[in-house]
Amino acid sequence: MTLRNSRDLMAWQPPIGWRELSGEQRQAYLKRHGIRIPLRPADWEEMDHDQCMDYLAWHSWILSDTPEARAAKDHEYRKDLRAWNVLMGWWIFCLLVGLGLIWGTGTLGEGIGPRIGITLFAGVGYTVAIFVPMQITRPFPPR
Incomplete structure (x- = not known):
């Protein structure tokens, strides 16, 4: 036919x-x-x-x-998601270390204003430069 x-x-x-x-x-x-x-x-x-x-x-x-193709797509998705999670964790760790250096050491003296300013700058900069692009590029599960 x-x-x-x-x-x-x-x-x-x-x-x-x-x-x-x-x-x-x-x-x-x-x-x-x-x-x-x-x-x-x-x-x-x-x-x-x-x-x-x-x-x-x-x-x-x-x-x-086919089941094989779906399994391969699922495996690739899990691998990409694992890599994404590791990279996101790395960026959060770097942000926390930076904030720890600002708040945990006496490099800025006793003034709390500069610490708050640098913290806000780091938080906004992190959000705009890292967090938003990472959320956009997060892997999606296969259909």
Whole structure:
């Protein structure tokens, strides 16, 4: 069974349990049932950009969303999150050491005004330079 255009291809629904099949099992199922899913369907040239992207997402879901691929994405996410947490912890440690040097030593004399000023400067600077960008770049779990 050769489906020609994108509408027919995307109307095909995989059998129950498809999500748990490995890539090899999926290819074997498609071959056994005579289903050929091309990367570019016959009506590719007539499709607009959104339709092409929808088709490519469907194609990826059908052929590439295997348990192995999901496990690899999850492993990569956990590795990235661990690295992010270590880096965030390092920056917090550096901030605390800096504040400890300001408040714990007598380098600024007895004046509390300069200490509060430097503390506010360090807190705002840390937030703008490190904390906000780190929150933006925090890894997201895979879908």
